[in-house]
Amino acid sequence: MDTLFDSPCRYMSDSELLYEISNNRQIVSDIERSNEVIDLEKLFSSLTPGRRRVAVAAVEIYKRQQSQQVECRQILRSEDIYELMGPLIGDLPNEEFWAISLNQSAKLIKKVRISVGGIDQTSADIRLIMRVLIDTGATQFAAVHNHPSGNIRPSNEDKRLTEQLKKAAGLLNIRMIDHVIITNGGYYSFGDEGLI
Structure with missing residues (x-):
């Protein structure tokens, strides 16, 4: 089993990570073609409801973790x-x-x-x-x-x-x-x- 800090995701390209999240090659192709910074709102809106909930929850946990690192100092x-x-x-x-x-x-x-x-x-x-x-x-x-x-x-x-x-x-x-x-x-x- 992959650990959180030593998973294959660490070594994936942005496109590969987008595919892991979306499981949709068309979405990845569209984002690659637009050659823009990844718009998470746009990406998340294209996900199935279940994947969207998981992705939004992961981002929220990350944001809270960033804030909590400051809380103890x-x-x-x-x-x-x-x-x-x-x-x-x-x-x-x-x-x-x-x-x-x-x-x-x-x-x-x-x-x-x-x-x-x-x-x-x-x-x-x-x-x-x-x-x-x-x-x-x-x-x-x-x-x-x-x-x-x-x-x-x-x-x-x-x-x-x-x-x-x-x-x-x-x-x-x-x-x-x-x-x-x-x-x-x-x-x-x-x-x-x-x-x-």
């Missing part, structure tokens, strides 16, 4: 926040807002999804976020949300929310370390820009 920089949350929300078709609760040593206590919105906005209730931080025992935190459009620049609403969060958390003696906006291709950090 200190969250000190915007890059750490991006590595923690990018795999989870970077490619979503809708906006999500998360609060990252940290202890005094900058270790992750909990990641909490605050809201799920539409394609270009989500709401974030300051009181709910503060309650999450208090309930988890956070002494510091980061706010994180994604921009499905791919535009990493903060909106005026993003800037206003960041100011409100910083003020509310300050009253509770909880330090806001950053607000990071994540896209599929990168991130924007209020902290790196000197806005925290």
Whole structure:
């Protein structure tokens, strides 16, 4: 039996891997002919329902694993926040807002999804976020949300929310370390820009 880390898949070409997933030479030929980067959405939509469920589950496990590798170390920089949350929300078709609760040593206590919105906005209730931080025992935190459009620049609403969060958390003696906006291709950090 093949082991997870020493299977023949490691040595297969992209085309051979696509065939392993799809079991359909036509799909592989179409992708090879288009000579484009593999679009997983398109590939998965062409699979049978059973294969699609398995493929989507495998991708989700991979994304969570990428995020979990960051969970056990200190969250000190915007890059750490991006590595923690990018795999989870970077490619979503809708906006999500998360609060990252940290202890005094900058270790992750909990990641909490605050809201799920539409394609270009989500709401974030300051009181709910503060309650999450208090309930988890956070002494510091980061706010994180994604921009499905791919535009990493903060909106005026993003800037206003960041100011409100910083003020509310300050009253509770909880330090806001950053607000990071994540896209599929990168991130924007209020902290790196000197806005925290």
